[in-house]
Amino acid sequence: MRTFLIWIAAALAMAAPARAFDTAATSAWVYDVQSGTVLMEKNADVPLPPASMSKLMTLTMLFEALRDGRVAMDTTFPVSEKAWRMGGSKMFVEPADRPTVEELIYGIIINSGNDACVVVAEGLAGSEDAFARLMNERAAQLGLTHTTLTNSSGWPDPGHRMSMEDLGLLADYMIREFPDLYPNFAMTSFNYKDRVPSNARNRNPLLAIGAADWTADGLKTGHTQEAGYGLVGSAIQDGRRVIFVISGLQSDRARAEESERLVNWAFRQFTMQSLVPAGETVVSAPVWLGTASRVGLTTANGVNVLVPAGVQDEVRVEVVYDSPIPAPIARGDRLGQLVVTIPGTRDTVTPLIATQDVPEAGFLGRMKGAVMQLGQRAITAVTG
Template sequence: MFKVKNNLSLVLVIILSLKIFFSFKNEIFAENKAKFAILADYNTGAIIYEKNADEKMFPSSMTKIMTTYLLFSALDSKQITLDQKLQVSTKASSINGSKMFIKEGSYVRVDDIIRGIIVQSGNDACIALSENLSGTESAFVEKMNLTAEQLGMKNTKFVNSSGWPNPEQVTTARDLAILSKALIHDFPQYYHYHSEKEFKYNNILQQNRNSLLSIKSVDGIKTGRTELGGYGVAFSAKKDGYRIIGVINGLNSAKERHESAAELISFSFNQFTHKFIYKSGDIIGETNVIYGNKRKINAIITSDITVFIPKIFSKNENNSLNQNNPLIELYLKQNIKAPIKIGDNLGYILFKQRMLAGNEIKIPVVANENINKGSFIEHLAQNISFLVAKFI
């Protein structure tokens, strides 16, 4: 049985202050022109800003983030290598839209295909990759949808590998942010491709359409634009040791897209910071032990806790609290029978905060010492105390 043993007041101060700040923040961004938007801290997953983040939208060429995710996965598993050459089919070479300009029957290095997809946004490169990895583009798309499901992208459906306009190909800002975070986390060794500003292939030099790369802190990720979806971008930026990820879509122009994303990036770095709360091994509370040689045991936290908070609250730990509405709680098992070993689970800390992948996070708390069974006399004394307690 679990029981709320203690409120973590320090963390409560920070998170409840965030709640107050968010209402102020949403007024700041009321004029952001994106129809769909989400901005989150990469490390914690905490949401900084969102607007229609769970409404379905058209991903356009931001679809290519999933295509490159599967490409990087194939490299990581050694299914392919960077120097391997992929054959270009008629279908790949003849597709319309943005292109790498690869020729039918030619062989293209995987390393070039990567840049063709990311830098040049080549639809032809996407099809060439998908056919070489899975036999057909449709088989590759099945892998895209399976991977989306595995990553927790709950409102996404892919029907092609390039983002070519199709009313059935839909996603959400939240889902693309989840994918973007997974891309950076799972394949850091390949992420550098997303920061490249230009690429020449077949004597054709093309600039990366992601104008946000002109901002020093930005290192990716992918733009998109179709008549159905408008202008959008999934982006990431890193400054002073922390990273943010964001997605905006539904803008009317490339200029509007750049300005809207730049505003979000500037706000997050100027107004937010990380604050260290607890380190692994800190005592977080205590609970009762029965039939042991001790009556109490301390619960310790199993990992460091850092929160992403507004700078205006980072030095103030004495804000007023609404104790009837805690957003972080400690749940401890009660009356645990001995013996207990170091590391045995004693409960968890529950974080109730708007996150990228859900609104709750549980962090286990465990025993910090061994407690052996008590002697017969200790058992007898404890049973008597339980009996007396029933009549008091």
């Protein structure tokens, strides 16, 4: 295996050093979607009480049912006595009601309705216990390895747990898979049958705060005495999206202030840099017994990385492949990796693929290659 260092482009301009974000949250996870970079982790893989933030899993199950055609926006669900009697945040459905799927989505996202969650759980699975089992199965399929759910609403329960990383990964899945439904997370008010108190608005503080250069558009707050105040949030700036999850704050105000501070840090202390444009040949690698002596290695979509301010001269880029590469080679074959190492973040690994076909050489070509290889070994033996 051979490794080659690549000179970092001079376009990585110097700037003031980025400082680690010191959050008051007991657990946090921050993710840059475009580059796939985890910007910050704090107890992110620890299963914790998620409070209403776990309603994202209930919504995921409902969104998937919509996508699969099992329900439609105008499908109605009955309201059981259990749903009607749910405490905490409510949509204020009553047993005689038949809310639509669309209304229930609003009731969960905007009103954080525990009653709406039970209606959805019973409407999709027959009972909340059965729905919890389905959620756990789906969570495992989605790779949420630190998630165990016992109810649909996030109601306090010793067995109801999610990690902040799992919540963030779930948010990323929802944003990618449901672009037509995701805009509902930016809605700020919904009053089902004029029963919702006038102050019962979407509690996401960033929807009201925002900034001149970025906009928040989701996703879900959470609060219980055990969990503290938390938020699964997302904001976008010039096409660049950041997802973050925080938990364990001491007050609604602390959650709002910490969220805004964190988003400002994520957007203003990191810059997106293009290291390899799409289609550009990264390296020309030797070929063994092919009709061509070398083959270009490139990336499928280029390489963009998120670089913390002030560490540009510490970025290390390596090309790794076995040399020489034996023929035959087909265009698009994965032949190596480009590894970008940036201080303070996980390595970015991008496959390197062949830019062209290189058929295996004919008999004479193989003989010539064998002779050259033997000659090289002989020279090595004499000079070694």
